[in-house]
Amino acid sequence: MPSASSGSRTIDTRIDLDRIDSLCAIWADWLADRSEDLLGLLTSMALWDSAVAELDSAITTLRGGRREAERLAGRGGGRVCTFLPSNNVLYSYVLFGLMPGLWSDEVLIRPSARTREVVLPLHELLKEMPHNPVALLDVSQRQFVALCREAQMVVFTGRYENLMTIREQIPADIPVLGFGSGPNPVVAGPLSNVAEVVRATVASRLFNGGQDCLCPDLLIAHSSLYPQIRDELAAVFAAVPRASREQPGLVAPPLFYTDAFDAAAEFVTAHREKIVSGGGIDAPSNWLEPTVLEFPRLAETHPPELFSPVLCLTAYEEPSEVRAWLESETEFERGMYVSVYGEPGLPDPVLGTSVNCGPATSFDAEDGNRPFGGYGVRASARWQDGGVVARPLLLSREAGRLPSPDVTPAAATVR
Structure with a gap:
C-alpha cells in the first residue's frame, strides 16, 4: 500500500x-x-x-x-x-x-x-x-x-x-x-440445561485436543446441578477415543506440543487425588487421556493454561462467589472470556475483566474482523x-x- x-x-x-x-x-x-x-x-x-x-x-x-x-x-x-x-x-x-x-x-x-x-x-x-x-x-x-x-x-x-x-x-x-491467554471459565447456573452445558464445554475444551488459547480450563457449576454435571462430564470424557490427528470427530490425539504435554502431565500427576475421569498418561507418545479434575473451593482454584484435554471442575452457591473470583487479583490480570449459562445473577457484559459471552463458548464469540480478547492485561x-x-x-x-x-x-x- x-x-x-x-x-x-x-x-x-x-x-x-x-x-x-x-x-x-x-x-x-x-x-x-x-x-x-x-x-x-x-x-x-x-x-x-x-x-x-x-x-x-x-x-x-x-x-x-x-x-x-x-x-x-x-x-x-x-x-x-x-x-x-x-x-x-x-x-x-x-x-x-x-x-x-x-x-x-x-x-x-x-x-x-x-x-x-x-x-x-x-x-x-x-x-x-x-x-x-x-x-x-x-x-x-x-x-x-x-x-x-x-x-x-x-x-x-x-x-x-x-x-x-x-x-x-x-x-x-x-x-x-x-x-x-486466559482460563475462559464456563459458569453453569441453577437454570442451566445440563446437556447443553456439557456438550458445549466438552466441544470447546477438547477443540484441537485442548491446544487452543480459547479452550476453557475451568467449569464452575452451581451446587444444585454439580453432581449431575460432574457425572455427565466424566462419562463423555471417558468415551472420547484415542486416535490420530487426521481422524474427523471428537478424538484424543497425541499432543503436538511437548512442553504443553509435560506441563499438563505434571499438573494431573500433582492432583491425582482429584481425578474424576481420565488421568492416563503415555509419555513416549505425548498422549494424555481426557481428564476431569474436581477442586473443592472456587476461591482457591486458579488453574494454569493447560493447553491439553484437562478440565478443572468446582462448585459455587451464590453468584457473588463467581463475581468475587473473577475480580480476584489473579483473574483480573488474565480475564479474557467467560461463558455464563442459566445464571441470572451474572448479566454484566464484562465480569471483572472477562467479556461475558452469555450462553455461548469463547469460540462462538471469536470473530476475526472484531476485537479479540478481554480486559485482563495478560x-x-x-x-x-x-x-x-x-x-x-x-x-x-x-x-x-x-x-x-x-x-x-x-x-x-x-x-
Whole structure:
C-alpha cells in the first residue's frame, strides 16, 4: 500500500476500499481452491476438525476485509512486525499478516520455534498467492527485535513474561500489542440445561485436543446441578477415543506440543487425588487421556493454561462467589472470556475483566474482523509511552498513533 510519506513509520495513508475488497476476494478464493494442500499441512500439527475450522475462519475473515477496513478511518501505513503464535498458524497468518498488509506498507512475521517446521512450508505455499504482502523472516529474536524498532506497530503473541522482555527492547512510543491467554471459565447456573452445558464445554475444551488459547480450563457449576454435571462430564470424557490427528470427530490425539504435554502431565500427576475421569498418561507418545479434575473451593482454584484435554471442575452457591473470583487479583490480570449459562445473577457484559459471552463458548464469540480478547492485561493489551491499556484488540482498530479511547470501559482499566 502506498504511504503518505517516506519512512517505515508513516501514518494517515488513504485507504482504497475497492482495492481491499478485490484483494480479500482473491485471497479467500485462493485459500478455498488450495484447501486440500492447506489441510494436509495443518493436520501435521492440528486435528482434522480444528484444521477445517481454522481454514473456514481464515476465509471468513478475508471475506469481511472490506467491512473491517471501513472502520479504519483512513489510518495506515508503516511497518507491522508480528511474532507469530505457535497455534492456528494459517488463521494467524491471515490475522497478523494478510489483514494488516491491506493497510500497511510492510508486514514482517517471525515464526515460533515450536511450529517453525510447519510455518516455513506453509509460507512457501502461501507465497504463490497473488499479491501476498507478507515477508516471513526466519531469524533470531534479537535480529527481529531490531526490525521492530522501526515499526509502526509490533504484535506479540505468547507468554506474558516474554512480552515484558521484548517490550523493554522496543522504543516506548511504538505500540506493542500483546495477545496472551486466559482460563475462559464456563459458569453453569441453577437454570442451566445440563446437556447443553456439557456438550458445549466438552466441544470447546477438547477443540484441537485442548491446544487452543480459547479452550476453557475451568467449569464452575452451581451446587444444585454439580453432581449431575460432574457425572455427565466424566462419562463423555471417558468415551472420547484415542486416535490420530487426521481422524474427523471428537478424538484424543497425541499432543503436538511437548512442553504443553509435560506441563499438563505434571499438573494431573500433582492432583491425582482429584481425578474424576481420565488421568492416563503415555509419555513416549505425548498422549494424555481426557481428564476431569474436581477442586473443592472456587476461591482457591486458579488453574494454569493447560493447553491439553484437562478440565478443572468446582462448585459455587451464590453468584457473588463467581463475581468475587473473577475480580480476584489473579483473574483480573488474565480475564479474557467467560461463558455464563442459566445464571441470572451474572448479566454484566464484562465480569471483572472477562467479556461475558452469555450462553455461548469463547469460540462462538471469536470473530476475526472484531476485537479479540478481554480486559485482563495478560490477555490482551496495548503498551505504549510507558503505559498500558488492557482491552480486546483488533490490529486495524489499533492502527495509527492515537486510537479511540472509548474501547476501554472505566470499570475495566488496568489496576
